[in-house]
């Protein structure tokens with residue numbers, strides 16, 4: 780079988796079978812191919828490896844699909860309401876991608892708020908978390924962004940967001956501490972007031 784050769788930036792030679800499907804998007808395919816072959820030993824001459832650069836790009840696009848999103852994915856809607864008691868949405872699963880290492884961090888979000896004249900549909904809270912999670916992220920900033928969005932949109936008496944996640948960049952590489960969970964907390968309004976009971980009530984509710 781005849782082959783053609785491609786030299787990567789680091790000088791490594793890669794061979795393709797002539798007639799094999801070639802990348803439609805050469806620039807991105809070539810970049811992914813270079814990284815994966817030089818740093819992960821990817822062999823694109825095998826059945827398993829030949830489409831891997833394309834899958835790798837598609838995976839990154841999927842994991843960061845809200846990087847350019849205008850927020851319409853959240854289908855955000857609020858309703859006027861006289862409810863003034865705490866609403867807690869427990870244990871919303873989410874996954875995001877670490878901005879420093881481009882590997883996932885996976886966990887749960889807990890959101891509590893005390894309405895100040897409007898409420899949102901309960902499914903919307905998961906959508907808000909997912910919208911801000913589906914991009915390269917830092918957990919501390921993700922937590923803040925979710926809280927800021929809810930604070931602005933709901934104008935509640937207060938909002939509290941807790942995120943707990945396992946970061947693969949600390950569990951499978953680097954310090955390698957599987958099972959370590961990072962917790963981040965952002966409070967606004969009455970939740971930020973430590974003399975009030977809102978924060979304790981919320982924390983009791985999520986145990």
Ligand SMILES: [Zn+2]
Pocket residue numbers: 877878879880881946948949
């Ligand atoms: Zn990381």
Ligand SMILES: [Zn+2]
Pocket residue numbers: 844845848849850851852853909910911
């Ligand atoms: Zn989005």
